[in-house]
Amino acid sequence: MSKMNNLFNQDLKVINIGTVKFNKEMEIQQTESVQVNWQPPAGGNIKLLNALDLIADNDKIEEANKEVIKRMKDAHPYLIDIGQALDVIPGMHARLILHSGPPITWERMAGPVKGAIIGALIFEELAHNEEEAVKLIEAGEIEFAPCNEHSTVGPMAGIVSPSMPVHVIENVVHGNRTYCTVNEGLGKVLRFGAYSSEVIERLKWLQEVYAPALKKALSLTEEGIDIKSITAQALHMGDECHNRNKASTSLFYREISGYFLQTDLEKNEIKEVLNFIKGNEHYFLNLSMPASKAALDASHGVAHSTVVTTMARNGVEFGIRISGLGKDEWFTAPANFVEGLFFPGFSAEDAAPDLGDSCITETMGIGGFAMGASPAIVQFVGGDVDDAIRNSEQMYTITVGENSNYSLPPLNFRGSALGIDLRKVIDTGVLPIINTGMAHKVAGIGQIGAGIVHPPKECFEDALMAFVEKYKAETTA
Structure with missing residues (x-):
């Protein structure tokens, strides 16, 4: 009995499991307690x-x-190249459009995805406008498939068409490769379904100016750019490498800029491509995504x-x-x-x-x-x-x-x-x-x-x- 009395003479340490009602009563009585939000395994x-x-x-x-x-953990992804989707993505062909997420038909697609596909067909010069693009799709002339089924990933709508330039990531430990388009930046962009003339012009610039320049810069590296190392550093600098990529993009800029300066590109071209990376804080997202996929595909x-x-x-x-x-x-x-x-x-x-x-x-x-x-x-x-x-x-x-x-x-x-x-x-x-x-x-x-x-x-x-x-x-x- 004395032990029981001693128990109640001490400060109680209360753990409340389940409903919070009893825990609130403890608060009213100014008794410290811990709430455990218990639920049965598998929801019962x-x-x-x-x-x-x-x-x-x-x-x-x-x-x-x-x-x-x-x-x-062992996977080690490097950015080794940039190439045209048709040339590097397994199974890619001239009438295939890749999209984000699991498989889906045109009829069921979300608005931004449909808009991005229309933009991709205009970019590919398979259509001149929305009406022509939709007609082509409804005639069964275009095939759709998930990016993930072709060693590829894409942000938001995730659209990849045959002529688009894509980063080439190699997991040097397991030997597999993965792919992702270049991040367009913010504003009106294809990944959110925009397909105005400015969107198409930016895609053309990425294809005709940026991609060839980056290809030259990467050819000067011994083994590419170590994406795993940049990710690890960025996590110590305030990034989580999905929605915040300020540090990682800066680290990538530091790594690649010296190689751009060693190319035979004109000064104005170097300035243009470096300003593109510098002005796009989400650039690294399109590297962290395929780097993650390279490790996961190997697993x-x-x-x-x-x-x-x-x-x-x-x-x-x-x-x-x-x-x-x-x-x-x-x-x-x-x-x-x-x-x-x-x-x-x-x-x-x-x-x-x-x-x-x-x-x-x-x-x-x-x-x-x-x-x-x-x-x-x-x-x-x-x-x-x-x-x-x-x-x-x-x-x-x-x-x-x-x-x-x-x-x-x-x-x-x-x-x-x-x-x-x-x-x-x-x-x-x-x-x-x-x-x-x-x-x-x-x-x-x-x-x-x-x-x-x-x-x-x-x-x-x-x-x-x-x-x-x-x-x-x-x-x-």
């Missing part, structure tokens, strides 16, 4: 719980996931692995792919809307659903996963610095490991959370966090804000059931 869904039980404590899965994480196709190797959205659907499932097997659900800050004059009614391949960065453990290293990003996407740190910390609960290559100073230099585990997402109910821009639902208006978004949970639920079905014989043996 018996079907999902049974599926998780079938693959629990599975040595093959654990070993496969370790291998995937090793490949992701795809590992039997028994439950790690997510692709997250992508097309403005209608969100899609994921899993390492241990088919190469082109997508698990999709309707894309969510981004929640965050709108530019003056815009509101949620103007926004298109989540769009673009840029969450390949989060799939690699940077972007939204690294917001804790980028306190300035909260001014762009909303929330506060504590939110950014909490978001980064929460991602460790759904990942297989940590990436010591990409350490986060505000988290005591802890490696970023790496390897989204399908099982942990379902078990905890915690969804990957993505920070991203918001596109207007009408083609050509452009970016109207930025914020936070999560994948729909249905993608992961469907993937889990497919995984169990594929490996059923082994998991029940």
Whole structure:
């Protein structure tokens, strides 16, 4: 009895699990307490719980996931070249247009994606205007495919047409290559569905002036530009390499500018191309994306692995792919809307659903996963610095490991959370966090804000059931 009395004579340390009502009562009584937002595993869904039980404590899965994480960490992407999409992208042909996200037909595409495709056909001189472009498409003359199925990624609409110049990234450890267009900058740009004359002229300049100049500069490097090293440095300088690329673009500028000066380009050409990079703080996004994909592609196709190797959205659907499932097997659900800050004059009614391949960065453990290293990003996407740190910390609960290559100073230099585990997402109910821009639902208006978004949970639920079905014989043996 004395022990019981002693207990109540001490300061209570209260942990409240579940409903917050009891925790609020503790606050009223000025008693310090900790709120644990507990929920049953898999949200209490018996079907999902049974599926998780079938693959629990599975040595093959654990070993496969370790291998995937090793490949992701070991991958070392370099920018080695820039080339015409038709010449370098596997499977590209003269009537193929690549887009962001999972597969989708023209009839179902979002406004910005349709607008960007029209612009691409005008750029390719296959059409002179919107009417001719649509007629060509409806006649079945143009084929569409996801960028991700062709070793490529694209921001927002993600459109890649045959004549467009694309960065060539090589993962020198595993030997695979990935591709991404050159970031056009802000304003009226193709990736947001604009296709006015100024947009087409900028694309022509990138094709005829910028790409040849960069090709000459890169030819003077011994092995290319080390994108992995720049990313690691930028994370220590306030970038998260998705929505904030100020430091990384500056570091890339420092690396490439000396090579431009060594070329035989005229002085005015050098000035023009360097000013283009200098004036475009998001330039590095179109390098961090294919660099992330290079690591993830090298990690795809590992039997028994439950790690997510692709997250992508097309403005209608969100899609994921899993390492241990088919190469082109997508698990999709309707894309969510981004929640965050709108530019003056815009509101949620103007926004298109989540769009673009840029969450390949989060799939690699940077972007939204690294917001804790980028306190300035909260001014762009909303929330506060504590939110950014909490978001980064929460991602460790759904990942297989940590990436010591990409350490986060505000988290005591802890490696970023790496390897989204399908099982942990379902078990905890915690969804990957993505920070991203918001596109207007009408083609050509452009970016109207930025914020936070999560994948729909249905993608992961469907993937889990497919995984169990594929490996059923082994998991029940």
